Amino acid sequence: MPAWAEAQLERLERGEILDRKTLVQTLVAKVASSAPFVLHLEDAHEADAERLELIRALACAVTRTRGVGLLVSSRAALSAPFVVHHLEPLPLPEVSALLEGEVSGEIPRDGLAWVFERTRGNPLFALEFMRYLRRQGFLWSDGVHWHWREPPQAFVPITIESLIAQTIAHACPDDATRFVLETSALLPSDTRDRFALLVALTNLNASTLMRVVATLEARGVLREGVVFVHPLFREVIARDLPPER
Structure with missing residues (x-):
């Protein structure tokens, strides 16, 4: 990594604030020194306008840097230079594997079908439904097997x-x-x-x-x-x- 970038990183570690251009150049130099490297940022929809501009500036710099990628997750669409890929809902077999992996056991088929119908393959929703169903006593284990009773159809976890x-x-x-x-x-x-x-x-x-x-x-x-x-x-x-x- 270039000496100038190391100096800027030391400033960051001391809590100093860098201007956006210097910050972006420093971050890109850091990840480029580890190439091939993919930087993953989650939940960009929660970022304020200033942070989003920083993410976009970082994305622009990454497109000009060999061996470096930027992967960002967001519920909201991001503008250029990002290429947007919408995640498709999971099919029933994958939802079943996700939920049964969470409880380390086999969940009754009726219960899996009910959760899948309500969540339509959304993995976050499926996990939250299952956790809430367990807390409310609709899905429980006797120590050997998992059991299920159907909740009201309008049931939605808080x-x-x-x-x-x-x-x-x-x-x-x-x-x-x-x-x-x-x-x-x-x-x-x-x-x-x-x-x-x-x-x-x-x-x-x-x-x-x-x-x-x-x-x-x-x-x-x-x-x-x-x-x-x-x-x-x-x-x-x-x-x-x-x-x-």
């Missing part, structure tokens, strides 16, 4: 409710965006031409609605076709609406 609420709060910068999101949640999941129907229901013009929908897509709440990224988003939003809505 951890998932909190995660959805947090995501929605971040995704809705104004009342218009929240109104569109809430109205979308009231539409049946099989509704066709949802965009045109939302124009009529929200009294927003098409260009304004397009901007709002783009914001919700970028922040990981909706996907193409004005459809929620996961059915539980729609379910939780609709359930929590006041009766007058």
Whole structure:
């Protein structure tokens, strides 16, 4: 690693603040000295605007550095120079392996099918459902075998409710965006031409609605076709609406 980069790292270790350009150059020099190397950053959706700009600057520098990669996970889409890859839901066999690995045992098939139906292959949701089901006594072990009794269909772990609420709060910068999101949640999941129907229901013009929908897509709440990224988003939003809505 170059001597100048070592000097900057020493400044960082002393708690000194570097300007963005120097910080990026120093970080790239550090990882390049270990090439081939992939730097993995998680949960970029939780970063503030300043931190996101730093991540983008680091990504730009990485594209010009041989043998170095940057892998970032985020619920919200990241702009160029990132190439976005959406993770597909896990199939039932993989969800089963994930959950049974968590409990180190064989879970009744009915229980696995129920969790899979509710979580649609989302690994985080599947794990949270299983943990909450165990705490509530719907999934338990007698020391030899795991047993299962079906909970109410509308059962949603508080951890998932909190995660959805947090995501929605971040995704809705104004009342218009929240109104569109809430109205979308009231539409049946099989509704066709949802965009045109939302124009009529929200009294927003098409260009304004397009901007709002783009914001919700970028922040990981909706996907193409004005459809929620996961059915539980729609379910939780609709359930929590006041009766007058």
